[in-house]
Amino acid sequence: METLVRVTDLSCHFGGHPVLSGVNLELARGQVVGLLGPNGAGKTTFLRLLSGLLTPASGHIEVLGIDLNRRPLAAKRHIGYLPERTQLYPELRVDEYLTHCAHLHRIPRRAIPKAIAAAKARCGLSAHGRRLIAQLSKGYRQRLGLAQAIIHRPAILLLDEPTEGLDPFQMRALRALIRELAQESGVIFSTHLLPEAQAVCDRVLILYEGQVHLDTDLNTAPPDHxxxxxxxxxxxxxxxxxxxxxxxxxxxxxxxxxxxxxxxxxxxxxxxxxxxxxxxxxxxxxxxxxxxxxxxxxxxxxxxx
The missing domain is CATH 3.30.70.1560 (Alpha-L RNA-binding motif)
Incomplete structure (x- = not known):
């Protein structure tokens, strides 16, 4: 399988306090990897490092063979990121916000309407393009955050607590969408819902006190001995x-x-x-x-x- 992301000995410190230490990861196209761990384990920090929002103290991140630290713009072109708290503009309409995001991702002007329509359709927003963001429920704002993350059809999708604010029906639809996106991308998402991770992921990483304590393939059945x-x-x-x-x-x-x-x-x-x-x-x-x-x-x- 094609390797999309390779993380080697990644470490991060805040004020001299180690937040992540010696983390390694490889993500292949078609994989869904879940990040699990208690609050403060380093899940959000890890995703921010992968997205290029933070710079590691040591270690390397390669995105499709591109060094994220040396060529951040070239690497970020292949990444879609849904942060834990998406920064939305309540005074804009859904279509206006997605148009703004499309420009930020440098989507050609002629291709923007098609890209917006595809992202809205995947996220259940097709009928809400004219609505003000301020009028959206928390669940629909989460859908909009996901739409901005996939509008440029990235090879790598990073999702920080993507089911936050969704009702059980929306969570079920999101699981199906993640599996659909993984057919052409690689997905890493953090969650505190263990059954949710088991239902969606191919692999899980359990982070604890900034270190990977388990990296396991969920598709491999345990031996009977x-x-x-x-x-x-x-x-x-x-x-x-x-x-x-x-x-x-x-x-x-x-x-x-x-x-x-x-x-x-x-x-x-x-x-x-x-x-x-x-x-x-x-x-x-x-x-x-x-x-x-x-x-x-x-x-x-x-x-x-």
Missing amino acids: VWRIRLGNPITVMELSAFAPVIGALSLGPNRFQVDLVPGATSADLARAILAAGLDLLELTPARSDLERVFFDLLGVEDRA
Whole structure:
């Protein structure tokens, strides 16, 4: 697949405080990558760096092989960006605002009406071209922000909390639109809605304290020999590996582990070994691409109610 964005060892500091550290990413055409993480993890900063609004302390960003720091105008031509808070002009009408955006993106004058019509159609704004922006609801303003991001048909689309302000029907339509846009572009979007990311994304990056703690492909099914267990007794990884039929174990928190079974062993063999050791087995589940579980595991927070 064609690589649209390559990020290498990206770091950013604010007032000497590290906000991002050593972030790496490759985005291919046709991919939808979700940025997940708690507030303050660095998601918005990362998107601002990718859009060229901020300059990194170190590291490199290449957009279609163009160094964003050295040739920002050439690189930004291929980027569409929906910020967390889109700067709209309430005194303008929808068509007037999109015409202004088309000029900023240097769309040829003759092509502007067609570009505006296509962007409005994709974002459900075809019947609202004459409306004042001040009269739009929050959801429709979000649609307008997305329309300005795609009006020049960019190869890379950066969306910061794109579902903010949308009702469930609009969110469903946006998911379909993102998948449609990804057929010809690459999409990176941040969200705090874990099910939303799982429904739309091919890959997710979980950011925590400015670092990537997980970069995983959601289209890859987990192997059937990897299981998660929760015990009612305190035990270490080494103690567990000494009697259980596993070739590796990873601690996910107090008395919680992800284990890789030895060839030929089953979950029943694992359960019998745990019970024979006099331990309480409280949970035994296959390791699956459940973002909520993975997210809380990485943050060291119990995800059960």
